[in-house]
Amino acid sequence: EKGGHEYFMLKEIEEQPDALANTLRGHFDGSGIVLDEQRLADQDLRDVDKVFVVACGSAYHSGLVAKYAIEHWTRLPVEVELASEFRYRDPVLDRDTLVVAVSQSGETADTLEAVRHAREQKARVLAVCNTNGAQIPRESDAVLYTHAGPEIGVASTKAFLAQIAANYLVGLALAQARGTKYPDEVAREFAELEAMPAAVRKVLSTTEQVRDLGRRIADSKAVLFLGRHVGFPVALEGALKLKELAYMHAEGFAAGELKHGPIALIEDGLPVVVVMPSPKGRGVLHAKLVSNISEIQARGARTIVIAEEGDDRVRPFADELVEIPAVPTLLQPLVSTVPLQVLAAEIARTRGYDVDKPRNLAKSVTVE
Numbered sequence: 224e225k226g227g228h229e230y231f232m233l234k235e236i237e238e239q240p241d242a243l244a245n246t247l248r249g250h251f252d253g254s255g256i257v258l259d260e261q262r263l264a265d266q267d268l269r270d271v272d273k274v275f276v277v278a279c280g281s282a283y284h285s286g287l288v289a290k291y292a293i294e295h296w297t298r299l300p301v302e303v304e305l306a307s308e309f310r311y312r313d314p315v316l317d318r319d320t321l322v323v324a325v326s327q328s329g330e331t332a333d334t335l336e337a338v339r340h341a342r343e344q345k346a347r348v349l350a351v352c353n354t355n356g357a358q359i360p361r362e363s364d365a366v367l368y369t370h371a372g373p374e375i376g377v378a379s380t381k382a383f384l385a386q387i388a389a390n391y392l393v394g395l396a397l398a399q400a401r402g403t404k405y406p407d408e409v410a411r412e413f414a415e416l417e418a419m420p421a422a423v424r425k426v427l428s429t430t431e432q433v434r435d436l437g438r439r440i441a442d443s444k445a446v447l448f449l450g451r452h453v454g455f456p457v458a459l460e461g462a463l464k465l466k467e468l469a470y471m472h473a474e475g476f477a478a479g480e481l482k483h484g485p486i487a488l489i490e491d492g493l494p495v496v497v498v499m500p501s502p503k504g505r506g507v508l509h510a511k512l513v514s515n516i517s518e519i520q521a522r523g524a525r526t527i528v529i530a531e532e533g534d535d536r537v538r539p540f541a542d543e544l545v546e547i548p549a550v551p552t553l554l555q556p557l558v559s560t561v562p563l564q565v566l567a568a569e570i571a572r573t574r575g576y577d578v579d580k581p582r583n584l585a586k587s588v589t590v591e
């Protein structure tokens with residue numbers, strides 16, 4: 224059942240191209256994005272004037288990634304919030320607010336309570352969920368299922384990538400309803416998403432280097448992760464994977480924050496993983512990150528750089544260079560997350576831990 228793998232998690236990492244393809248399948252009918260369930264009038268989607276994404280853990284990170292795309296495509300303000308914070312604030316919600324609740328299990332207590340709170344305030348709720356008929360989709364006005372298949376490993380991998388893709392589909396559905404994207408543009412974005420399973424497969428074919436690196440840094444005290452733009456939530460996700468699987472101190476930072484505190488943590492030999500944006504596209508961001516890397520390298524950090532293949536400008540600053548395929552900027556998290564999952568799993572295995580069942584954690588958190 225583990226398909227020849229030692230752990231479910233390793234199998235689930237390998238299944239990511241299929242998880243993505245299955246999540247996209249059936250959600251575009253040639254003229255637009257199709258949700259799985261819609262108990263809302265189309266007009267309600269058109270009237271949305273603000274979006275909240277609420278979720279916990281990795282699902283929350285998938286929302287952080289999607290914010291960049293949803294705002295860009297729809298011109299709607301998007302706030303991404305931890306469900307446990309959202310429900311105990313007094314968020315400003317009304318019938319033109321769309322709350323997107325992202326949950327693999329569909330049973331997470333805080334996310335479910337956030338959904339209930341939102342509906343009491345008359346907000347519309349759209350669930351992104353991996354589990355058919357779970358409580359969160361049952362209590363929502365619309366549902367888009369991720370079809371990642373059952374995820375057994377406690378640490379989310381394929382469900383996380385599927386959540387990113389599904390959140391993007393929600394963004395395209397909103398853009399289409401609001402008319403901020405023409406049908407042919409939605410079709411083009413969808414086609415770019417459809418190219419992602421092949422890109423992820425390519426990353427998976429080159430993970431031996433990352434595993435070797437994982438074995439070499441497995442006895443580090445801590446690992447830092449830096450990213451910018453969509454690479455920032457990827458850094459947070461990389462750090463979360465390492466904490467939960469390898470029980471190591473790991474933290475993700477927005478690279479632009481370095482000088483506002485985190486650079487004080489840099490010391491000789493500290494591994495720092497940097498998620499590089501493409502040198503094309505937003506060239507400004509690339510230059511800023513190259514400058515961040517040179518600063519931390521000068522202070523003795525061991526730089527582990529995840530960069531687009533052919534990115535020669537970053538090469539001199541990378542003690543370890545992990546190459547990923549060139550993909551559109553907003554979609555890069557779908558490829559850049561994968562080496563970080565492999566790295567965390569390999570470090571955990573090297574340290575002798577069960578990567579399917581990290582200590583103290585449950586797959587589905589149905590109590591607060």
Ligand code: F6R
Nearest residue numbers: 280281282326327328331378379
């Ligand atoms: C991390 C992880 C958790 C979950 C979180 C939300 O690897 O798996 O952080 O992402 O507990 O779970 P769901 O998506 O089921 O609501």
